[in-house]
Amino acid sequence: MIKELANVVAIKAGQVTVTSQIKSSCSGCAQVDTCGSGQIAKALPQAKLTLTLPYDINTFGKTLKLGDCVVLALPEKDVLSSAGQVYLLPLFGLIAFSAFGQWLVNQQILPHELIALGFGLTGGYLGYRLAKFKQKQGEHSENLQPKIIEVLPSPSQGK
DSSP, X not given: OEEEEEEEEEEETTEEEXXXXXXXXXXXXXXXXXXXXXXXXXXXXXXXXXXXXXXXXXXXXXXXXXXXXXXXXXXXXXHXXXXXXXXXXXXXHHHHHHHHHHHHHHTTSSSOHHHHHHHHHHHXXXXXXXXXXXXXXXXXXXXXXXXXXXXXXXXXXXX
């Protein structure tokens, strides 16, 4: 499970809005002062991610309050599967259609290599559309929604 801490900022009927600090991986590297990516990460302000999630008190057995810290989780298997589809399907489409276009040029069916290049770009685009379609399918899309798995007490309750 991929876990992230977030703070409750709003509660409405059946929904809770949480914010989480987006962390850059560039801050921990030894080369942060000499790396271009590290300089950009230091120059840009840290952004916050805001999510509105469904919330049912019966699921947690605890009422959320503003300022509570919650643990959000995503199944690692689904994140890796999604990343694989998004990166690999367009790449495979590009390679397969480019190879087919080049084969057509070698067989002298196509008069020019620019048409073979068009085949490759079309394959990449079709792979992208297929990946986008697969990401929006019901069950897969639901698995990529963060879920609250734990409610931690807010710091003000410990006083």
